[in-house]
Amino acid sequence: MKKGPFNQNTVWLVLFELLGETWGIRFSDIQExxxxxxxxxxxxxxxxVNGLTHKRGKIITVIDLDLLAGETPRESKxxxxxxxxxxxxxxxxxxxxxxxxxxxPEELETSDPLMxxxxxxxxxxxRKSIIRKGADTINVLETDxxxxxxxxxxxxx
Amino acid sequence: MxxxxxxxxFTEETSMRNKLWLxxxxxxxxxxxxxxxxxxxxxxxAVNRLWFTIIGLLMxxxxxxxxxxxxxxSVRTLLIATRTIGKGDLTKEVAISSKDEIGELAMSxxxxxxxxxxxxxxFRKSSDDIIEASKTLSTFVQDINFTAEEVAVIxxxxxxxxxxxxxxxxxxxxIMKRMADxxxxxxxxxxxxxxxxxxAGETAKSERESLEKTxxxxxKVFSKIESSASLIRNFGEKIQKITKITDIITGIAEQxxxxxxxxxxxxxxxxxxxxxxxxxxxxxxRLAEKAKGYAEDITSIxxxxxxxxxxxxxxxxxxxxxxxxxxxxxxxxxxxxxDIMGKIIVMVDDIKEISSITQQQKQDAQLVVQDMGNVAKxxxxxxxxxxxxxxxxxxxVESMNRMVSSTKNLSEISDRLKNAALKFKLExxx
Numbered sequence: 001m002k003k004g005p006f007n008q009n010t011v012w013l014v015l016f017e018l019l020g021e022t023w024g025i026r027f028s029d030i031q032e033x034x035x036x037x038x039x040x041x042x043x044x045x046x047x048x049v050n051g052l053t054h055k056r057g058k059i060i061t062v063i064d065l066d067l068l069a070g071e072t073p074r075e076s077k078x079x080x081x082x083x084x085x086x087x088x089x090x091x092x093x094x095x096x097x098x099x100x101x102x103x104x105p106e107e108l109e110t111s112d113p114l115m116x117x118x119x120x121x122x123x124x125x126x127r128k129s130i131i132r133k134g135a136d137t138i139n140v141l142e143t144d145x146x147x148x149x150x151x152x153x154x155x156x157x
Numbered sequence: 158m159x160x161x162x163x164x165x166x167f168t169e170e171t172s173m174r175n176k177l178w179l180x181x182x183x184x185x186x187x188x189x190x191x192x193x194x195x196x197x198x199x200x201x202x203a204v205n206r207l208w209f210t211i212i213g214l215l216m217x218x219x220x221x222x223x224x225x226x227x228x229x230x231s232v233r234t235l236l237i238a239t240r241t242i243g244k245g246d247l248t249k250e251v252a253i254s255s256k257d258e259i260g261e262l263a264m265s266x267x268x269x270x271x272x273x274x275x276x277x278x279x280f281r282k283s284s285d286d287i288i289e290a291s292k293t294l295s296t297f298v299q300d301i302n303f304t305a306e307e308v309a310v311i312x313x314x315x316x317x318x319x320x321x322x323x324x325x326x327x328x329x330x331x332i333m334k335r336m337a338d339x340x341x342x343x344x345x346x347x348x349x350x351x352x353x354x355x356x357a358g359e360t361a362k363s364e365r366e367s368l369e370k371t372x373x374x375x376x377k378v379f380s381k382i383e384s385s386a387s388l389i390r391n392f393g394e395k396i397q398k399i400t401k402i403t404d405i406i407t408g409i410a411e412q413x414x415x416x417x418x419x420x421x422x423x424x425x426x427x428x429x430x431x432x433x434x435x436x437x438x439x440x441x442x443r444l445a446e447k448a449k450g451y452a453e454d455i456t457s458i459x460x461x462x463x464x465x466x467x468x469x470x471x472x473x474x475x476x477x478x479x480x481x482x483x484x485x486x487x488x489x490x491x492x493x494x495x496d497i498m499g500k501i502i503v504m505v506d507d508i509k510e511i512s513s514i515t516q517q518q519k520q521d522a523q524l525v526v527q528d529m530g531n532v533a534k535x536x537x538x539x540x541x542x543x544x545x546x547x548x549x550x551x552x553x554v555e556s557m558n559r560m561v562s563s564t565k566n567l568s569e570i571s572d573r574l575k576n577a578a579l580k581f582k583l584e585x586x587x
Contacts, residue, residue: 012425014418027425033418035411080415101418101442 011106013131013140014082017097019071022138024104024131025093029143031085033099034060034092046153048124050094055083060092063150068124069114084143091147104131108140124149180224184217191216231259238266246582247274277581284575291568298564302557309550316543323536330529337522344512344519351505351512358505361498368498372491379480379487386473386480393466396459403455410449417442 013024014033032055039051039062050062060083066074076096084091114126127145131138191209231253238251247270253263417438424435 012421027422030422032422033415035415099418101421101439 009106010103011131012101012103013138015100015102015138016080016095018065018069018095018139022136023128024102024138024140025082025084025143026140027101029085031083031090034081034083036079037081053081053092058090060090062092062094065093066096069126084147086143086147088147088151091150104133104138107131111139124153177224180217180220183220184213187216187220188213228259231255231263235259235263235266238263238270242270242273245580247277248582248584273581274583277578277583281575281578284571284578287571288568288575291564291571295561295564295568298557298560302554302561305550305554305557309547309554312543312547312550316540316547319536319540319543323533323540326529326533326536330526330533333522333529334526337519337526340515340522341519344515347508347512347515351509354501354505354508358502361501365495365498368491368494372487375487376484379484382476382480386477389466389469389473393463393470396463396466400456400459400463403452403459407449407452407456410445410452413445414442414449417445 012027014027014030015022015024017023034053034055037053037055039053041051042049045051048064048067050064053060053062060081062081065071074096078096078098080095080099081092082095082099084093108129108131111128111130113128125145126149127142128139129142131140188209191212234251234253238249241249250267250270251263253260255263420438421435421442424431424438427434
């Protein structure tokens with residue numbers, strides 16, 4: 001559990017749509033939000049890897065979050081790449097929906113992870129927490145767990 | 158006869174009166190001579206006178222007998238000749254050469270025989286000619302009869318044809334009358350048309366100038382429409398520029414939004430010191446979102462304007478084409494109308510002439526109807542005449558038949574005449 005910058009009980013989230021639900025990523029997990037960039041496909045890359053892009057000298061691996069979550073293929077004009085903050089590899093999540101931000105109370109509940117199998121045996125597990133906002137539920141993506149799963153997947157490959 | 162002497166009393170040339178006078182004088186002379194001779198030889202006067210008278214009478218009777226025998230001989234010859242002629246024999250002539258009346262009678266008789274012979278010969282020849290002529294005439298008459306029968310048949314056919322012709326003429330007359338009535342109607346209509354054409358011609362003259370003015374005005378309207386189209390096209394180009402600017406604004410708003418996100422993230426990362434900046438970044442993000450929203454609204458409005466402009470442009474393109482076509486069409490129409498006006502003006506004169514001609518036609522048609530009426534009457538009369546002709550032809554056939562029988566009769570009569578003439582013997586038979 002992480003704390004917000006101004007209040008120990010609040011957290012800033014970047015919100016977007018996925019699988020018909022509202023998802024969020026903490027500001028503290030984000031290095032930068034990028035606009036549409038030229039993405040270079042990588043041969044023999046996993047199916048959820050769109051390719052590579054670069055920003056200020058850094059090579060970013062772009063991951064299609066839709067494919068990772070099992071979303072039906074869709075087209076959108078609102079495409080953003082959320083460059084995750086991590087000490088190891090530079091990961092950019094490709095978001096195909098409108099992006100907004102909101103400060104929410106940090107009352108997180110555990111939730112069942114999403115599990116997606118690739119190539120028969122390799123699994124990617126999307127772990128998330130839940131913040132309830134009235135009747136709505138916001139899934140907060142645990143980016144550390146995602147990066148770890150991707151690293152494990154990469155090692156397994 | 159003046160030179161004739163007494164001796165000539167006994168010649169052949171002495172006339173019968175002279176012969177009678179000679180006989181009488183001879184008797185008287187014989188009596189006187191006897192008396193003289195008896196007076197010489199016989200003295201008894203009474204006896205002498207008696208003897209002398211008797212001797213004188215006997216001598217006179219003797220002389221009378223001789224003279225009468227002489228005369229009767231010639232008469233008998235004439236009688237025989239007359240009987241011969243009565244039998245039809247004209248071959249013989251009377252042989253009397255005396256110069257007296259009997260001789261003249263014989264000569265005349267012979268002359269008569271000659272004349273009769275010539276006449277009979279002529280008669281025979283004429284009989285032959287009449288027979289030949291009657292035969293020829295019979296042939297001709299038969300031919301004529303045949304022709305007359307044909308004429309009768311043809312006359313009957315002509316009569317029937319004339320009757321049909323009369324019916325046809327009646328029908329033709331009725332048709333001509335209807336035509337004349339129609340021509341009269343046409344003449345009246347053409348008169349009205351001529352008056353209308355006159356007015357149309359006057360209107361055409363005045364409207365031709367109006368058409369020229371209309372063409373000029375339409376040309377101005379077309380020019381204005383084309384300039385309006387040009388202005389609207391320029392408006393479309395300006396809208397395109399506005400769209401580009403709006404896209405730029407939208408892009409800037411998005412970039413600003415993104416920057417505000419990143420600024421907020423950076424402010425969060427700065428902790429407590431970045432709190433104020435985070436609020437500013439959030440305000441900037443909201444402004445950027447509003448700007449983007451307004452830019453999107455402008456884009457929507459501009460899209461609507463572009464759609465309308467596209468419709469207007471398309472309409473204007475069509476209108477421009479229509480204007481171009483209209484200009485050409487109006488030009489052609491005005492030129493055509495001006496040409497039509499000119500032709501109408503010319504046509505007015507033609508229609509007037511037609512009206513005049515139809516008036517003349519009306520009069521001619523009336524005359525034709527009158528003539529056709531007369532012709533129809535003539536046809537009826539012709540029917541009657543042909544009927545009469547047929548009857549006459551039929552009666553002619555009958556007459557010709559009678560003529561055929563008459564020619565047969567004539568031929569028979571000629572034969573009988575010829576036979577009668579053949580009974581006369583004109584030449585001595587060998």
